[in-house]
Amino acid sequence: MFLFCHTASLSSFRKLQVVNHPNNLMNTSFSALNTFKTCPLKYKFQVVDRIKAKRSPEAVFGTLIHDTMKFIHTGGFTNPSLKEALNHFSTHWNPDVFDDEIDERSAFAQGINIIQLYYKKNDPAMAKIVDLESRFVIELEDGQSKEKHFVSGIIDRIDKTDEGYEIIDYKTSKKMPPQKSIDNNLQLLIYLLAFLKRYPKEESNLDNINLSLYFLRHSARLSSTKTAEELQKGREEVIEIIHQIKDSDFPAIMSPLCGWCEHQKICPMWKHKFKEETLDDEQQKEIIEKYLKAQENAKIERGKAAELQKKILEIMEQEDVGRLFGENKIVAKTHRQTFAYNENELKKILEKKDLWDTVLKLNQAQLKKVMETLPLPEKKEIEKTRELIRESWGLSIKKK
């Protein structure tokens, strides 16, 4: 079946710019930053190691849809008709990128639907286009180190509106995200920074600059505006991600996006799946199967033991005894209770004795929440206090 990956990832393929970061300066793109956020190892493959991989059918599809949208809006009042737009899409369609004929037909039909729906809901001649596929590079300065970084990208479309402007990014994803994700959308924030570099006077008109994601399959857009504070936060967020990249060991972070990752065959989390079988592999397979079987049996046995424990407790209750004697061992009834102290009362008592601080324990979950509210310098200071205190490796079992 032909599926679509996360919206940002589709754009990523299209807009990825090669990153080079000698010493402290970094030239990056929004899509590279986004790739790092979703999976640092994928970022390493793409950006640091520059491993070339075959573009996925979804990425090729996304590029052609974007290209068709550009075609539709090029030409001012003499925009192409629906027939011409469909013709453009069809003639640029490349069935060879698909391995499966049914997927290819399905994707083609989806593309046609998107274009037809666009014409049904929009009159391209009415759009007041200022720029299409607008390339940008913005410079960001790290407030602390004064290092300069450059972020590049391409804005799909900029429109003039009655009061201001609309910055639009097209999405071909099936699902529309909640409005909240648009309000915190880093991509749109970076686009706004790029827009303001070009139109600096508009910084005093932020309320009238709409940032929109246009979901083509739904013919619906989600929009938001930004304040000057949010813009500053966006700048800091980008700098923070750049710091993380510089300090990163590039771990693999698995997510549903792995399904569309073109590096699966070299990723340690997936490559075993693609390995050609050898004699050694037969042995490995046997060990894996034995381990899985043992885990399965242990699970069944744990269930049986829990049932038997329930019955034994019932017998003890009936017989009014605390211990039952087996052939070689004795089963004894134990009683476990868990209490929690009333924190306020406890605090009052221990504070009088100056002992409250000694019983306070770090609450990791609470700290994580507090960290989110802290400014970047404090966050970094706290991060520096982190120490690895224990490391162990285990196994987890998931369905294929």
Ligand code: SF4
């Ligand atoms: S397959 Fe998944 S975990 Fe591996 S590099 Fe790609 S996105 Fe990361």
